[in-house]
Amino acid sequence: MTLGAYLRSLRQAKGMTLRAVEKESGVSNAYLSQLENGKLKNPSPPILHKLSQVYSASYQVLMEKAGYLMPSASPGDKKAGSSGQRKGHLPTFAVEDLTEEEEEELLRYLAFIRSRRE
Amino acid sequence: MTLGAYLRSLRQAKGMTLRAVEKESGVSNAYLSQLENGKLKNPSPPILHKLSQVYSASYQVLMEKAGYLMPSASPGDKKAGSSGQRKGHLPTFAVEDLTEEEEEELLRYLAFIRSRRE
DNA sequence: AAATAATGCTTGGTGAATCAAGCGTTGGTG
């Protein structure tokens, strides 16, 4: 998944408009649009930081998706098993403002998509 | 210690000249000079990465000195909650073996359930 | 001592990141 697509998902998950994000982050809606559409690929770390705050997302993950950091072998590092596909991928799911209700729903949905996988 | 001063220390510790670093890193000696003298303060992460390799230094530390990363802060940080009843809920979605594909799908689903909720 | 080379530095140019302003479209409201 590209950085732009990821940013768009985050914004839509928050139900925010480009101009709303502009107002809260200080990043122009013009630039946000170009970013989300992949017309620009290298936002500066300060921009990513502002967006991570507005989206309640992980700055580290945004930095990784922008290609500025390696997929983070952080302190909680565990030896990657031989199991294959699943990547360690941080404490996971970079959205940090989930309600309990939402988390439960997501868990159920995750179970669903995993069960549907053969 | 400023980033420029730090870079100069690293180079001198290696006993290298600006042009030697240019040759090994691909970063122009002109730019290196400006960096070390503090005439420029925001080198891009890719530049810092190249320099960290030539100097056998830590990329993370360079990123910190450039102000792009908090001094080794792991995701246990405090954060000011925005509005609404979303609680910090720190561990957030403690499933640690998500594939990238799964995370994307969950994000899309989260956007969906949040948009359905008015 | 003249010539050559090496070092750190300055300067103009280029391209990309970022923004202010405006466009066309869509949706609501009287």
Place this chain on the structure above:
DNA sequence: CACCAACGCTTGATTCACCAAGCATTATTT
């Protein structure tokens, strides 16, 4: 239907990271 606001997007303009070329000074050579 007409109007108005809000949406996403495009388009110049500006700013700044980064480089190529050259300058000034200091070794190093012959």
